Amino acid sequence: MAHAGLEATGVQAPVAPGRLPLLGHAVSLWREPIAFLESLRDHGEVVRLDIGTWPVHLLTSPELVHEVLVARAERFGRGRIFDRLKPVFGNGIVTTDGAFHRNQRRMIQPAFHRNHIARARLAEARQALDALEGALSGAAAPPAAVRSGPPSPAGAPAQAELAAAAGRPPA
DSSP, X not given: OEETTGGXXXXXXXXXXXXXXXXXXXXXXXXXXXXXXXXXGGGOSEEEEEETTEEEEEEOOHHHXXXXXXXXXXXOOOOHHHHHHHHHHOSSTTTOOHHHHHHHHHHHGGGGSHHHHHHHHHHHHHHHHHHHHHHHHTSOOOOHHHHHOSOOOSSHHHHHHHHHHTTOOOO
C-alpha cells in the first residue's frame, strides 16, 4: 500500500536504498520490481520510495496494510497519484474513496466469489477441451454449453467432470 505525504503527519520513514538523482527508485522498480519491493521488508514497516522526485511511502507489514485499508480506511485517502488518474480512468473503483468506492466495490464483489471463479475456470477448461478434441478429430466440436449443460458447483464434482471430459478416471 502506498501513501504519499506521510511526512506531513510527522512520521519519518527510512528511505529505500538505491535512490538515483532525479530518477529516484524508478530504475530499480523497472528492472526487478518484485525483488525490489520484497527487499523493502528489511528496511522497516513503512519505507519511503521516490518515483522520480515524487515521494511515496510503502507499507511492508500485513498488519499495517490492514490498518490502512480496513480498520482506519476513512482516515487515508488514495493520494495525489489517484487524483491525477481520474481524468484517464474516470470516477471508478480504482480512483475513488469513501461511500462511493464502497458501493462500487459491493457491486462487483460477487464476480470475485470463489464459486463464480470456479465456474468460470470450468467453462474455460471445457472450451479448451473442445478445441483440443476438435483439433485432434479434425472437426469442430459442439460448444461446451450445448454439449454439457450448466456448469457444476465448485470443488470435487467439477474436477470429476473435467476428468471425465478428458477421458481420465477422477482423482
